[in-house]
Amino acid sequence: MRFVQLGRSDARLIELNVRSDDRGSFTRTWCARTFANEGLDFQPVQGNSSVTRIRGSVRGMHFQRAPKADAKVVRCTAGLIHDVIVDIRPHSPTRGEVHACELGPSTARMLYIPAGFAHGFQTLTDDVTVEYLMGIDYVEDLSDGFRHDDPMIGITWPDPVTVLSAKDAAWPLLAERQPW
Numbered sequence: 001m002r003f004v005q006l007g008r009s010d011a012r013l014i015e016l017n018v019r020s021d022d023r024g025s026f027t028r029t030w031c032a033r034t035f036a037n038e039g040l041d042f043q044p045v046q047g048n049s050s051v052t053r054i055r056g057s058v059r060g061m062h063f064q065r066a067p068k069a070d071a072k073v074v075r076c077t078a079g080l081i082h083d084v085i086v087d088i089r090p091h092s093p094t095r096g097e098v099h100a101c102e103l104g105p106s107t108a109r110m111l112y113i114p115a116g117f118a119h120g121f122q123t124l125t126d127d128v129t130v131e132y133l134m135g136i137d138y139v140e141d142l143s144d145g146f147r148h149d150d151p152m153i154g155i156t157w158p159d160p161v162t163v164l165s166a167k168d169a170a171w172p173l174l175a176e177r178q179p180w
Contacts, residue, residue: 056162060120079128080104089116
């Protein structure tokens with residue numbers, strides 16, 4: 001694995017080392033020692049998977065509030081996504097910064113998202129599967145989000161939005177969140 005810092009943030013794009021032969025390929029997607037050597041204190045406690053059927057769908061922008069803010073590693077195992085993270089930590093020097101990248105099996109990349117970042121993605125193909133390794137258990141009462149089209153944040157989605165859940169459409173603007 002090769003870790004690439006995203007801007008000045010502590011988020012990392014992780015480039016995977018794919019070993020191929022006549023049978024196919026092998027890729028390591030998790031190694032506690034490698035993460036620790038990179039200075040990332042991340043130990044998965046839960047794994048999740050989402051399937052999104054229609055190109056242009058947006059999921060996000062999601063986060064889990066303190067005291068159980070969640071770090072995660074995200075990987076797209078089928079299809080292709082435009083993945084977006086935003087630092088929403090109140091005292092962070094990179095607060096409000098947006099980072100985006102494409103993830104899919106052919107990119108051989110995944111994304112480490114620190115606690116205190118919001119996360120969302122748009123599907124660039126039909127039939128997308130996204131896998132998540134979570135650093136903290138999901139706490140429904142702390143689950144939160146803000147609008148994917150929040151003008152203060154200014155996320156540029158590559159395609160017109162085709163599908164958005166009722167819950168994601170109802171999120172408030174980030175400026176309406178406390179603290180911001």
